[in-house]
Amino acid sequence: MSTAPVRVAFVTGASRGIGRAVALRLAKDGRHVVLCARSAGPLNELKAQIEASGGKASVATADVSDSASITAALEGVIKQHDRLDILVNNAGITKDGLILRMSDEDWNTVITTNLTSAFVACRVAARAMMRGRFGRIVNVASTSGIVGNAGQANYAAAKAGLVGLTKTIARELGSKGVTANVVAPGWIETDMTANLGDDIKNGVLSMTAVRRLGTPDDIAAAIAYVTSDEAGFLTGQTLVVDGGMTMTS
Numbered sequence: 001m002s003t004a005p006v007r008v009a010f011v012t013g014a015s016r017g018i019g020r021a022v023a024l025r026l027a028k029d030g031r032h033v034v035l036c037a038r039s040a041g042p043l044n045e046l047k048a049q050i051e052a053s054g055g056k057a058s059v060a061t062a063d064v065s066d067s068a069s070i071t072a073a074l075e076g077v078i079k080q081h082d083r084l085d086i087l088v089n090n091a092g093i094t095k096d097g098l099i100l101r102m103s104d105e106d107w108n109t110v111i112t113t114n115l116t117s118a119f120v121a122c123r124v125a126a127r128a129m130m131r132g133r134f135g136r137i138v139n140v141a142s143t144s145g146i147v148g149n150a151g152q153a154n155y156a157a158a159k160a161g162l163v164g165l166t167k168t169i170a171r172e173l174g175s176k177g178v179t180a181n182v183v184a185p186g187w188i189e190t191d192m193t194a195n196l197g198d199d200i201k202n203g204v205l206s207m208t209a210v211r212r213l214g215t216p217d218d219i220a221a222a223i224a225y226v227t228s229d230e231a232g233f234l235t236g237q238t239l240v241v242d243g244g245m246t247m248t249s
């Protein structure tokens with residue numbers, strides 16, 4: 001009797017927020033989750049938590065804004081497991097400012113961390129996934145990349161870029177059993193949104209059909225489906241998970 005392989009999932013930005021919830025959910029669903037962020041401390045704690053619940057996890061530190069760093073981390077995982085089934089490019093940052101005052105540095109840092117990192121990770125993952133004739137790539141974008149957001153030219157451009165990158169990968173790798181999709185969250189309660197004022201928060205709430213803010217688990221549930229074996233006919237799509245805030249796609 002053949003047993004199904006344990007899927008190996010690499011999740012960036014797993015130290016907190018959405019990435020942490022994704023890691024916990026994928027581990028609960030039976031994946032071996034490789035936890036990636038810049039420092040090992042929170043990742044080791046999460047690994048222990050996953051293992052205490054009977055799950056499988058390991059830690060791979062990397063700075064995703066450094067092409068050599070994320071490449072080495074992914075190559076190490078592929079060498080160790082001789083496979084890579086799921087890649088969730090979730091790590092991201094904001095450096096907000098109106099266009100008139102946005103520096104080249106803030107533009108470049110956000111593009112490198114939020115977009116170039118995903119390109120580099122997909123490039124490494126693609127080879128292993130094609131070899132295994134199975135792959136699930138998810139790039140975590142944002143509604144800002146779809147409808148725009150004042151003060152986020154850099155962030156919105158990076159997130160919109162992920163959509164084009166993802167559709168292209170979907171076309172290039174579809175015949176090899178590899179799917180690529182975007183999950184685009186609306187407002188999710190994490191460190192990233194913690195310091196935005198009540199006026200902005202209330203504005204978002206008033207536009208959100210379900211009349212609540214999102215949780216990291218809302219996004220983890222969507223990513224669990226998109227990365228599942230049964231989602232093989234879903235590719236090149238942008239799944240907007242925003243409680244009905246934008247309803248644009």
Ligand code: NAP
Pocket residue numbers: 012013014015016017018019036037038039062063064065090091092093113140141142143184185186187188189190191192193
């Ligand atoms: P968060 O709580 O601020 O967490 C960001 C994560 O990214 C952390 O794990 C952080 O790890 C990691 N990270 C940042 N820079 C990194 C780097 N250079 N190298 C490696 N890891 C790095 O953010 P979040 O709210 O969970 O957001 C996760 C993703 O969802 C992001 O792509 C974000 O743009 C997107 N998103 C969020 C919202 C929202 O409302 N929260 C809405 C739409 C889209 P370390 O700092 O430990 O390295």
